[in-house]
Structures are given as structure tokens and as C-alpha cells.
Amino acid sequence: xxxxxxxxxxxxxxxxxxxxxxxxxxxxxxxxxxxxxxxxxxxxxxxxxxxxxxxxxxxxxxxxxxxxxxxxxxxxxxxxxxxxxxxxxxxxxxxxxxxxxxxxxxxxxxxxxxxxxxxxxxxxxxx
Numbered sequence: 864x865x866x867x868x869x870x871x872x873x874x875x876x877x878x879x880x881x882x883x884x885x886x887x888x889x890x891x892x893x894x895x896x897x898x899x900x901x902x903x904x905x906x907x908x909x910x911x912x913x914x915x916x917x918x919x920x921x922x923x924x925x926x927x928x929x930x931x932x933x934x935x936x937x938x939x940x941x942x943x944x945x946x947x948x949x950x951x952x953x954x955x956x957x958x959x960x961x962x963x964x965x966x967x968x969x970x971x972x973x974x975x976x977x978x979x980x981x982x983x984x985x986x987x988x989x990x
Contacts, residue, residue: 874915
């Protein structure tokens, strides 16, 4: 369990860094709204998350891709909706800049993603 948590933190950190830096890069390089930059960041980070969790964090799983991928997509999609709502609220109702608001949101969402990934998306199927 401890190794799984450590690997989750490493993979999640890589995925979160991908999401964070792509979002900020797109925001810096374009004039699109932060919500769209955030979506692009999320779409770039999802493969990092899935492949890293599949091969490292939950490497012992016997759940086939056809089962685990849609479940993690559901978990990540739900987390992203929460991410978008929280980010929009922070940007609308606080003076926080995008870089700080996004950092807060990504940390907050990470715990729920781990719990859902561990106990649902990559859970061992019943025998």
C-alpha cells in the first residue's frame, strides 16, 4: 500500500505538472479563456495519468484496459468538471492569478482522484 501511494504521488505529480504547465503555457501563448487552456492542459495530462497509474501505481491490477480505461476516464472527467468549477469560482470571486488558483485546485482534486482510482477504476474485478 505504501509503495502504491508513493508511486501514485509520483505519477500524479507528473500528470499534475503536465496539466499545470500546459495550461499556463497555452494561457500565456494565446488569448483564449482560462477554461479552454485548462481543458487543453487536462487533455495533455490524461495519457500521462492513465499510463503512469496503469503501469506503476496500480501495476498489480488484473483489470483489463477495456474496463480500467473507461473507469479512469469517468473518474478523471468528473474530477475535471470539479476542477473547472473550482477554478472558475476562484478566478471570478478572488483576486488570485491563474497560476495560483490552478495550483490550489490541482492539489485539492488529487486526493479524490487517488481514492476513486484506487478503489474503483483499478480495483480488482471479483473472481
